[in-house]
Amino acid sequence: MADALHTLSAAELGRRLAAGSLTSRALCEALIARFDAVNEKVGAFTHLDRADVLAQADASDARRQAGQGRGPLEGIPVAIKDNIAVQGQPLTCSSKMLASLVSPYDSHVADRLRAAGAILYGRLNMDEFAMGSSTENSAVRKTFNPWDLTRIPGGSSGGSAAALAAGLVPLSLGSDTGGSIRQPASHCGVVGLKPTYGLISRFGLVAFASSLDQIGPMARSIEDCELLLAALASADARDMTCFGPDERALTSAGEAKKLRIGIPKGFLGKGVAPEVAAAVEAAIAFYRAQGCTVSEVELPSADLAVPTYYVVATAEASSNLGRYDGVRYGHRSAQAATPVEMMTHSRSEGFGAEVKRRILLGTFVLSAGYADAYYNRALRARAKIRAEYLAALSQVDVLLTPTVPTPAFKVGEKASDPLQLYLEDIFTIPANLAGLPALSVPCGQSGHLPVGFHLVGAPLSEAKLLAAGRLFEAAHGFAHQQAAL
Amino acid sequence: MSSSAEWEVVIGLEVHVQLHTRAKVFASSSWGFGQEPNEQVDPVVLGLPGTLPVVNREAVEKSILFGLVVGAEIPARCAWDRKNYFYPDNPKNYQLTQKDFPVVIGGSVEIELPGPSRNVMGEHKRVRIHHAHLEEDVGKLSHAGSGSLVDYNRAGVPLLEIVTEPDLRSSAEAEAFLRSLVAMLTQAGVADCDMEKGQLRCDCNVSIRHPGAPLGTRTETKNLNSISSVRDTVIYETARQIRELEAGRAITQETRGWNAELGRGYVLRDKEDAHDYRYFPDPDIPTLELSRATVERLAKQVPENLYDRQRRYMDTLGLPFTAASVLVANRELAEWFEAAVAAHPANPQGLANLVANDLLRDLAAASGAPTGFEEAAPAPVSLASCPIKPAQLAGLVKLTDDGVISKQQAKEVFAEMFKSGQDAAAIVDAKGLRQNSDTGELEKIVQEVIADPAVAKSIAEYRAGNEKAINALKGPIMKRTQGKANPGLIDQLLRKALG
Structure with missing residues (x-):
């Protein structure tokens, strides 16, 4: 039943591949068929190189045949957010600025996935340069929530989440x-999962705010x-903020x-x-019953x-996004007489409204005369x-x-009210500010x-965190749920 | 009319030095001079999206070594900041630099001013270093036809920016400081300081005041790429500021450029146009701990200070200033000389003369380089391919000291040694140069020569008090001994024989 493969978990697919009852090629063909049927509706992917995927699948099958399988992800497709570099694939960050960019190098996570035998499967839509909470800021396309195609999937890793919920891929990176x-x-x-800051190398992740950014796994x-x-x-000498081999041991579950x-x-x-509060209170009651x-903590x-966030x-982003100037790569304005004019026009034309808003805000908070009142004060608030959080977690x-x-x-409901949109992240932001691991677990529905x-x-x-999630998931059956499309 | 004697110039320098490292400061790309444009780049150097800086340990160690050379404090940790500004030669449009936590704090550089004459040592003085920080160089923008071209080979090359206190008081002092600094940097292997290749660039802060008055408003002339440009800028800027103040105008705090061809400065931008660099701590590079074990290891690599060595040569070895200063300007040469002294401790002066004059001259001629303590400071010769070994030179001087050959012959033997690399003794024997110091044999020849009636007139003149007449007798003696007679011994024997 090839058409059901898209509903299976990565773990189950791995077992079938290992047992020889499934090939990576068959799996990838099934997912490509699913892509052709569904992606236009959902808009999760911005790019899929079918020939490349099938070539990777064949190579994986050949390895397995030769007894050189590389582990539990061998032959399993992993879709990748379009701000994580994969050699030879687009790296657009869903921005007009980088529409033409093909990455000449692999990120550390791409290296790791290749080493694990995974299939690097397509590029996922996102808010431009990861700035947004609805994926509406993508300059490439809209992504819709598979559970209700009139709604946003969230963001900025909206493509990564929607692809999973739509059965387009079993695993994704955000x-x-x-x-x-x-x-x-x-x-x-x-x-x-957003891992502890430093657990996963950022080498090859296009920086938005370097001290907050982390790559993380997403799954059903x-x-x-x-x-x-x-x-x-794993440790990576190319990212100085990534934990070394001696510092990265996880606390036991x-x-x-x-x-x-x-x-x-x-x-x-x-x-x-109210429905959100009710679902979360039910989860709390479940854990208490267990x-x-x-x-309560303060x-x-x-x-x-x-x-603070x-x-x-925005301060870090204003500097990180300075490099997009049309000189070396990316969008270059045709309307310029001098190099400096070219840089100015390229940036004006290449960036979308939200990215410009944050660059301006970040430039302001770092400016002479304002840095103390804003940036330096924010650093103190962050430390506090x-x-x-660390005190509470002791x-x-x-x-x-x-x-x-x-x-x-x-879709479109909050597009004109960025401040309202910023409150989407009110519960999630502190983990980034404090560098802590955080996990979102499905726990029910509101309608x-x-x-x-x-x-x-x-x-x-x-x-x-994962053990706690697993306890809840085992009792509630939200695992592997997919929207009916 | 006021004279400039009433004014005191106050100078502070910011010296940007490219460190001698294999790789760039935050990337694994190598670097060097003379490559095709954009050959020495990689994704990190080009600032491709997703790339991250990784601090080059070698660059940090060279910076620490510089700090130890100038007696600075090496702090427990250092950190990098981003200096944000847009320019096409700046791949990330921010430069990684150290604003608040530099790798080197304090220290001082001893300088030597020119003496009243070439043979006389000038005054020594110490110039304090405020700090030195490790940053990345940028690329090069050039304009070609209707377009602009950027070469990023230089981007990411490690630059140590050495900032002095405003301790310099004349163009001569600025010049002396840079020469001394260059010598220390090259001798410690911290940097090559090749100004032709842009490996050392200076920003020069100049203000004037009446002695004892508070500091005046300063101007900063940027990007001077030779010692002479710094000297000329100080002279020009001092005269300009005096002219302005004496005409009743104020000095504007401004950033200036220097046109070396025209020999004049110009305004780049004034204070109102000053950049707001929006510095903030780089989030990609964690604060770097500078371990004491590393500092201790590097301390062992610090060579003897240039002027400590010069004093030792003059005071302990008895060398004249000129020879000492030539030797210490090149660490390799000085160490070569010291190895020769170790092999023949009796005559450092004799060795120094041969090294500072003959050896240096022949080495320079062999390499086609100019000699001496020129603009680029260290004598640009290498001892690596020197055909003579220190112990061999010691052998030559010992033969002279022992009277086996004359000083004149020593020059001839030296030339042969430089050509063939043979030991002095072997050359002396092969050429039959060994002096005849056999008193008995020479006495016999002396008796034969003075008995010759052809010299009777000279003998009479000598006896009549004409000292010089004795020389006419020496020629025939030399002839009979094929020139091998020890000239001192002949003189002695002749005088004795003639009473």
Whole structure:
């Protein structure tokens, strides 16, 4: 039943491939057929090189035949957000600025996936340069939520989440700067992990805000998410912020039923949709019933997270995006008489409105005379938020909140109100500011729209978060759910 | 009319030095001079999306070594900041530099001013270093026809920016400082400082004041690529500022350029147009710990200070200033000389003369390079291909000191050694140059010569008090011994024989 392959988990596909009852070529052909049937509707992918995919699949099958299979991901397609470099594939960041760019090199995660035998499968749509929470800021195309095609999939890794929910691919990579993996995971009913800052090399991830960005695995089940995480996490001398071999050991998962769960005070209050609050409260009740201790914790500086984030992230972005000037690669304006004019016009033409807004904001907060009031103050607030989170996480194992206050909104609904859109990330931002691992787990629905809860743990506590997620998932059957398309 | 004697010039320098490293400062690309444009680049150097900087350990160690050479403090840690500005030669449109936590803090450089004459040592002075920070160089933009071209080979080359305190008080001091700095950098292997290749560039801050008054408003002349340009800029800028102030105008704090061909400066931009670089800590490079073990290891690589060595040569070895200063200008030459002294400690002066004059001259001629302590400071010769070994030179001087050959013959033997690389003794024997110092044999020849009536007139003149007349007797003696007679011994024997 080739047409059912798109519904299977990566783990199950791996078992079939290992047993010889499935080839990577058959799997990839089935997924390409699914792509042809569904991608136009969902808009998750911006690029798929079918011939390249099939060549990779054949190479994988040949390795397996020769007894040289490379592990549990051998032959399994992984789709990649279009801000992560794969040699020979487009690296557009869904921006007009980089529309013509083909990466001449592999990111560390691409290296790792190749080493694991995975198929590097297509490029996924995103908000331009990962700036946004709806994927509406893509200059390439719109992506729609597979559960309701009139709604946004979340963002910025909207393509990564929608591709999973639409059965286009079993595994995907996203990147998360303020919630860009977890928020679309929540909106699309899939699992998304933002690892501890430094666990996965950023080499080859196009920088938005370097001190916040992390690549992370996305999947339709906790088990699949773990499989992908294991392949990605390794030391890399090309990223000085990536943990070395001696620093990266994960805390052991322990027993999920004995977890101490902290509920940040006030997080389920104002601004959280009643159905979201109800789903999350049900999850809390579940954990309590399993034997977990649940207690309230104070995070008094939590209110500072969103403004702090929009100062730190935009400051770094204003500098990180300086390199797009039309001189070496990317969009070059034809309307220029001098090199400096060319740079100016190329940037004016190549960037979209949200990217320009953040570059301007970031430039302002770093300017002489304002840096102390904004950037330096934000760094102090960030340190305070981190300290409070670490203190709370010395009392409890995980912090549990909704991932997003409300379910996915309609396409265009918040397009004219960036500040309202910024609040989508209110629960997810602190993990980035504090460098902590965080996981979004599907936990029910608001009407027909998925809802997720959010777990944050101490540095390197990924195994605990995943164990907690697995406990919930096993009891609720949200794993592997796909929208009917 | 006021005279400039009432004014004191105050100078501070920012010296950008390309460090001698195999790879670029934040990328694995190699670098060097004379490659085709854009050959020495990689995704990191070009600032391709997704690339990240990784600090080159060698560049940090060379920076620390510089700090140790000038007696600076090496802090426990250093960090990098981003300096944001747009220009096509700047691949990321920010430069990684160290604004708040530089790798080197403080220290000082001893300088030597020109003496009243070439043979007399000038005054020494210390110039304080404020700090030195490690940053990346940018590419080169050139204009061709209607377009512009960028070469990124230089982008990412490690640059150590050495910032002095405003301790310099004349163009001569600025010149002396740069010469001294270049010598120290090259002798420690920190940098090659080849100004022709743009490996050392200077920004020159100049202000004037009446002695004792607070510092005046300064101007900064950027991107000077030779010591003479710095000297000329100081002279020009001092005169200009004096002219301005004496005409009742104020000095504007401005950034200036220098046109070396016309010998004049010009305004680049004034304070209002100053860039806002929006510095902030680079989030890609964590604060770097500078381990004490590394600092201790590097301390062992610090060579003897140029002027400590010069003092030692003059005070302990008894060398004249001229020879000492020529030798110490080139560490390799000095170490070569010291190896020769070790092999023949009795006559450092004799060795120094041969090294500083004959050897240096022949080496320079062999390599086609000019000799001496020129603009580029160290004598640009290499001892690597020197055909003579230090112990061999020591052998030559010992033969002279022992009277086996004359000083005149020593020159001839030296030339042969430089050609063939043979030992002095072997050449002396092969050429039959060994002096005849056999007193008995020579006495016999002396008696024969003075008995010859052909010299009777000379003998009479000598006896009558004409000292020089004795020389006429020496020729025939030399002839009979085929020139091998020890000239001193002949003189002695002749005088004795003639009473």
